[in-house]
Amino acid sequence: MLQQKPLLRGRIHQLAFYITIILTLFYITISLIKSYKYELTLYIIGQLTLFGISSKYHLTDWKNEKTKKIFQKLDHISIFLLISCTQSSFVLTLLPKIEIVNKILILTWTITLLGILKIICISNEYEIIDVSLYMIHGVSIVPFFHILLKYINISKMFYLVFGGVFYIMGGVVFGMHRPDPFPSVFGYHEVFHVLTVIANTCFMIPLLQWYYGVINGVSIGVDNCSNSSMGVSNMDR
Template identity: 30%
Template sequence: MTSQNAAYSPVEEMWNAATHGVGIVASVAMLAVLVTLSAVYGNAWGIVSTSVFGASLVLMYTASTLYHAARNEGAKKILKKFDHIAIYYLIAGSYTPFLLVAMRSPAAWAVFGIIWTLAILGTFLKIYAGGAGTKWWSVGLYLAMGWLIVFISGKLFAALPPAATIFLVLGGLFYTGGVFFYMRKSKRFSHAVWHVFVLLGSFMHFFAVLFSCVFV
């Protein structure tokens, strides 16, 4: 176990890697399903948007799995940054289908610009900023990006079918609820539990995208 990641035992890291290893397989499958169905039933907006969403899932789960599976301290330090950066792109990628397919309005384009700007900002901060408060501002930015949706929630929900709305809200609740376990690093297997919440959130958003941006 490295000093870099002393909070996790080898067994915990095995579960941390395994849970998001499952996510890699699932996200590749979700990407394939969404893009294929968009090509058959949707349009160019759907194909591009679901590709971005699916790719962001693959990126995040791959970065997370590689980080937790790494044993070399130098490699782990670098992979940890990529793991955290990938979360920004997962959030931005998750917004994309809803903004560019379900809504595609001036308000949607504004939020699209803001969310991707925040993802890029988070990337630079993660690479160049540091210190004891890094974890807190990172989580704060994740949550701010995730719940930016409240500013257009009325218009978005009006554009979504009921099933998609339910899955979208459930996904947000799973992601947000999992943060409780993410912040409790001292509790054994808390990070693996966080990973399970992330998996559940991803599955919920997959169905939300499917029912609102593919079968429309």
């Protein structure tokens, strides 16, 4: 007998998907009137991909096992894509045009490519392996923190760090299947989804602040003192 899915399985990411669509429509409107930025578009694509595929996979009452497995793989692939889209958007918007940006981009997208190949070619028998890969991918930016601190002010780093903490907490919950507060309605997987939405919100705030600065002609998010001492003009961003 198949285990009954919790009542709210997939609903949290479905709500996040709808909210992202609304924000996307606002962004498209503003970009047509004011300024289009591919960096923010990349972030939005990552959000729409993950929340859309995740809600579709978890809400569907699958009749065809083969189709279900395909969407399960797409669901897992979308996590790698989300992490890379988020990291890429963050460094492209909040860092000046320095060499380290390219290194971070190469690293994060290489991990995503390897992760996608793993999901496609290797069975998903051991869930802990995938969870570990997601967490490694997420913290792959940590070795660059000493450089990020030279250019990004404390408030933006606050969001970056706390977003990462919520993601790691989500990974731990997903891997341990605990806590599982109300299994028939709101189980461990729903806790995991809530934590991912909170993490995404932490990353979204500085990106929206940056875009607000762009459309209003104000430099927001880069540490002015650090940039001056490093000989980098705020006009680079």
